[in-house]
Amino acid sequence: RATALLDNTGPRSHINRNGHRGILTVDTASKIHGESTVKAAFTAPTGPGVRQKGLRAELLEKFLVKTISEQIQAELSPDLPAPELCSVTGADYTVEGFKSVPPALSMERDYKTDQAVTFWSENYQKVQGVSAVRTSEAPFRKNTAFSTPVSERLDHPLTFTYDS
Numbered sequence: 001r002a003t004a005l006l007d008n009t010g011p012r013s014h015i016n017r018n019g020h021r022g023i024l025t026v027d028t029a030s031k032i033h034g035e036s037t038v039k040a041a042f043t044a045p046t047g048p049g050v051r052q053k054g055l056r057a058e059l060l061e062k063f064l065v066k067t068i069s070e071q072i073q074a075e076l077s078p079d080l081p082a083p084e085l086c087s088v089t090g091a092d093y094t095v096e097g098f099k100s101v102p103p104a105l106s107m108e109r110d111y112k113t114d115q116a117v118t119f120w121s122e123n124y125q126k127v128q129g130v131s132a133v134r135t136s137e138a139p140f141r142k143n144t145a146f147s148t149p150v151s152e153r154l155d156h157p158l159t160f161t162y163d164s
Helices: 012-018 037-041 055-078 089-094
Strands: none
Touching: none
């Protein structure tokens, strides 16, 4: 290495932090300028500093550029026709002459008191962990007899029957 002799001039941490003295310049007392060689060689171009066109000419040029670009844009991409909006109900279910007739009731039902028909109510025989079903109309009724305190149960008769 070319700096092998300079590596022994001080502690390694000091050299890593501050670098080697005397490699880039002979004048060790000189300070680093905040300017690189690229900044010194190339400067940003500056304008003439005076208006080249009058205010009216500049505004007219901006207006013409805007209107011509709008015209070209209108020619290149014409407006698409508005799509005809039609829902599935309007397209498929509204046919002239059709009358909806609800089917006749096979049984009288009361939605307030009847048990709802669900997957579980139709397949209660296959469900594991369900206590014995007393009636098929309500297979999932709650039986709170096992969790009622004894002091409350003594006053009321039993709500279940023993199976023999």
